[in-house]
Amino acid sequence: MPAILHMQDIEKNFPGVKALRGVTFTIESGEVHALLGENGAGKSTLMKILAGAQGKDAGQIRIDGRDVDIRGPLHARQLGIAIIYQELSILPHLSVAENIFLGRLPRMASMPWIVDWKLCCARARELLKQVGLDIDPLIPASRLKVADQQMVEIAKAVSENAKIVIMDEPTTSLTNREVETLFKTVRRLQERGVSIIYVSHRLAEVKEICDRATVLRDGMKIGTVNVAETTSKDWVKMMVGRDLDQLFPKMPVERGKEALRVEGVSSQKLKNVSFSAYEGEILGIAGLIGSGRSTLARTIFGAEARVAGSVNIGGKEAAIASPLEAISQGIALVPEDRKLQGLVLPMTVRENITLAKLGGISRVGQLNLRRESKVAAEYVQALQISTPHIDQKTINLSGGNQQKVVLAKWLYSDAMILIIDEPTRGIDVGARAEIYGLLQQFVEKGKSVIMISSDLPELIGMSDRIIVMHEGRVTAELAPSQFNEELIMTYASGMSH
Amino acid sequence: MNQRENHAKGGPADRLSAPAGAFHLMGRFGDQLVPAIFLIALVITLSLVSPNFLSVGNFLDIARVVSIIGIMAVGMTIVILTGGIDLSVGSTFALASVVAASLIPGSFSDAPRILAFVLPVPFAILAGLLVGAAVGFINGFIIAKSRVEPFIVTLATMAFVRGLTYLFTGGFPTIFRPMPPLFEWFGQGYVLGLPTPTIFFALVVLIGVWITRRTTFGRSIYAIGGNEEASRLSGIKVQSIKIRAYTLMGALAALSGIILASRVGAAQPTAGLTYELDVIAGVVIGGTSLLGGRGSIMSTVLGVFILGVISNGLNIAGVPTYYQYVVKGLLLISAVGFDSYLRKMQRI
Ligand SMILES: Nc1ncnc2c1ncn2[C@@H]1O[C@H](COP(=O)(O)OP(=O)(O)OP(=O)(O)O)[C@@H](O)[C@H]1O
Ligand SMILES: [Mg+2]
Numbered sequence: 065m066p067a068i069l070h071m072q073d074i075e076k077n078f079p080g081v082k083a084l085r086g087v088t089f090t091i092e093s094g095e096v097h098a099l100l101g102e103n104g105a106g107k108s109t110l111m112k113i114l115a116g117a118q119g120k121d122a123g124q125i126r127i128d129g130r131d132v133d134i135r136g137p138l139h140a141r142q143l144g145i146a147i148i149y150q151e152l153s154i155l156p157h158l159s160v161a162e163n164i165f166l167g168r169l170p171r172m173a174s175m176p177w178i179v180d181w182k183l184c185c186a187r188a189r190e191l192l193k194q195v196g197l198d199i200d201p202l203i204p205a206s207r208l209k210v211a212d213q214q215m216v217e218i219a220k221a222v223s224e225n226a227k228i229v230i231m232d233e234p235t236t237s238l239t240n241r242e243v244e245t246l247f248k249t250v251r252r253l254q255e256r257g258v259s260i261i262y263v264s265h266r267l268a269e270v271k272e273i274c275d276r277a278t279v280l281r282d283g284m285k286i287g288t289v290n291v292a293e294t295t296s297k298d299w300v301k302m303m304v305g306r307d308l309d310q311l312f313p314k315m316p317v318e319r320g321k322e323a324l325r326v327e328g329v330s331s332q333k334l335k336n337v338s339f340s341a342y343e344g345e346i347l348g349i350a351g352l353i354g355s356g357r358s359t360l361a362r363t364i365f366g367a368e369a370r371v372a373g374s375v376n377i378g379g380k381e382a383a384i385a386s387p388l389e390a391i392s393q394g395i396a397l398v399p400e401d402r403k404l405q406g407l408v409l410p411m412t413v414r415e416n417i418t419l420a421k422l423g424g425i426s427r428v429g430q431l432n433l434r435r436e437s438k439v440a441a442e443y444v445q446a447l448q449i450s451t452p453h454i455d456q457k458t459i460n461l462s463g464g465n466q467q468k469v470v471l472a473k474w475l476y477s478d479a480m481i482l483i484i485d486e487p488t489r490g491i492d493v494g495a496r497a498e499i500y501g502l503l504q505q506f507v508e509k510g511k512s513v514i515m516i517s518s519d520l521p522e523l524i525g526m527s528d529r530i531i532v533m534h535e536g537r538v539t540a541e542l543a544p545s546q547f548n549e550e551l552i553m554t555y556a557s558g559m560s561h
Numbered sequence: 562m563n564q565r566e567n568h569a570k571g572g573p574a575d576r577l578s579a580p581a582g583a584f585h586l587m588g589r590f591g592d593q594l595v596p597a598i599f600l601i602a603l604v605i606t607l608s609l610v611s612p613n614f615l616s617v618g619n620f621l622d623i624a625r626v627v628s629i630i631g632i633m634a635v636g637m638t639i640v641i642l643t644g645g646i647d648l649s650v651g652s653t654f655a656l657a658s659v660v661a662a663s664l665i666p667g668s669f670s671d672a673p674r675i676l677a678f679v680l681p682v683p684f685a686i687l688a689g690l691l692v693g694a695a696v697g698f699i700n701g702f703i704i705a706k707s708r709v710e711p712f713i714v715t716l717a718t719m720a721f722v723r724g725l726t727y728l729f730t731g732g733f734p735t736i737f738r739p740m741p742p743l744f745e746w747f748g749q750g751y752v753l754g755l756p757t758p759t760i761f762f763a764l765v766v767l768i769g770v771w772i773t774r775r776t777t778f779g780r781s782i783y784a785i786g787g788n789e790e791a792s793r794l795s796g797i798k799v800q801s802i803k804i805r806a807y808t809l810m811g812a813l814a815a816l817s818g819i820i821l822a823s824r825v826g827a828a829q830p831t832a833g834l835t836y837e838l839d840v841i842a843g844v845v846i847g848g849t850s851l852l853g854g855r856g857s858i859m860s861t862v863l864g865v866f867i868l869g870v871i872s873n874g875l876n877i878a879g880v881p882t883y884y885q886y887v888v889k890g891l892l893l894i895s896a897v898g899f900d901s902y903l904r905k906m907q908r909i
Contacts, residue, residue: 411787
């Protein structure tokens, strides 16, 4: 197969970070090529350079055998490169159709300065159907679920007749069924001769959909392998530079007293939810996206109102009406969306880590910056956050490292009950094992963890007990002997046994 | 675990291409770099153009003139850092100054007196400051509780408070026959050869820097402006912090107003008209983002001096006031444009 894209000796430096150090990367036409590597390895940076969103410091890019100098995002699109960013870049107030055709809305043939909405709608509808979406293209994008927004971005990429489609962690917010649809779209694109660059930390997906894989580590290319001829173990070894012995460091901890009891909690999206969490226990919560898991977490945490029901902590009823009250009662919530709910992006790593416990680094309202630096450095070390220094703004960190900063913030907050919504979204395999290790240590101290996750192996590997939710209700509570993916999915999709 | 650590040491650590210390400094002062260079360039240009510009006397003059706006700009920086804005500062400035002035022994106005009594000077000043703080508190309270845009809320209080000022004074200025020495010192005195307004400005800046950099209140201000939802979920008392920020703003506007009343020997109900423009311009030209969360008091000090130096230079060159407005407006537009350009560069 001919090489459609050749990136040669690409280098990129940020203040304090060599993000890419001479990466050479070749894509053949019609292949699905995985780009793998730890958090901060440089995957997104390489892709942003290709998509014209960032300049490179050195190196050449050749497309279809011709040297090109990509001048900007628009130019990249003209060259046939489409990108779906790691963080959604949809414009919420515009309609779906406008999002798809942004900057190139179809015009009337007779009056080219007037947008042809009819044509626009028809074409949008057709594109949406191709990615398995049956929606009205005129509704605002904000009304769509995150997963559907993702699909809209894919439709947009398809519509551009791109030769190369980059997908940077496209599945982090998709359910299994949506992943299926995505894969169908990927295969259809592939049949049309489109090449796809697929960035992901989910190795099972890579196995399923990709032809070849290139691994980056610390800004360098480690190698390119054929997916069929290698195993995910080999890739992990290339990614982290060693064998990874055990992903789930689960050790049984003796279950202690009841730490949290939720009784009959109801709200707009929750229907009479009751469950308990115990000291020394990791309680998993399974369910499809939209089943109310995150709402439940936010309601317990006082971030959303509840209409009825009670929350008991340590046997006493806790009147929690705000996150502040929840925190003072020893509850922490690692929210699902790190950019909107987790981080203050223009603030530094140090300032974000201590934000939920300013009392720990201050006296009578005066900050002790030296103390704060020490705390931050400790957590950066413990969670292996890859950042040039603790005073880096979090907006400059890679996605996975941002997630670790949010986690650090809540580990520092001294919570007794840690609610964690998608703990490893966008986190690499090596760091994943470390986060599981931290959760394990957390419960070994007699504290409790409530873990919401869409990653079933993770839920099964780490939980002591799993409750399953469907449309705002708890539909099952499973003991370890009942842990299996099919059973969980049955309850999660509302089919009763 | 151990292996991973070793690997990490050989990995990310050796990707640091320069000592972290240098970046630390860059990060801390990087924000001030652009306005600082601009200010220096401006001073050099003006001193080449006009020989009168470069003198200690003229610089002291600039420092004194910018103090009135500068004191308010410190408060405005804090408000803008939270993601808000306060358009009512000019009105608060006037109300506080007429209230304080009318309480001062020896004050006189053609209007039928509303406050028939006087207080010792320090208490009269304190009363003025409290009036300013009260206006700020009301602003903050409405903004925090109602979630109406700060722009709208303070536009309303701007009109409302100006109206109160006219009602209170009947439209007449308050003058002094004679002015008590202590009050005279407040705006016209000198300390160590520096005019008192400049001293007050310097003190307010020092306290402002301390608040924003060294207190949990200051940290919360940046956090709220940077991401209000994340701050709330981190247990920051968003409403209370906002109320405190606007209250502080009100008190500082009052302080400015009272200083000016002392300097010019009269409290005018029309004082402070359009000051909100100068104050906000100082903040924005310094580089503090109107979206909140980014900027600093020191940037604002630079911004205020940039404005002061420009209008001083234009005055020396004999440029009429009307043109000065045009220049100020252009500068403000460029600063806002530059800010959004920087954000665009940073985003993706
Ligand atoms: N704008 C920026 N300013 C400074 N440093 C940056 C910037 N963008 C990326 N970096 C740094 O470059 C390195 C590579 O980042 P990149 O986002 O490419 O990682 P990644 O491989 O996509 O990681 P992840 O799996 O976590 O998404 C990281 O160390 C990151 O902190
Ligand atoms: Mg990335």
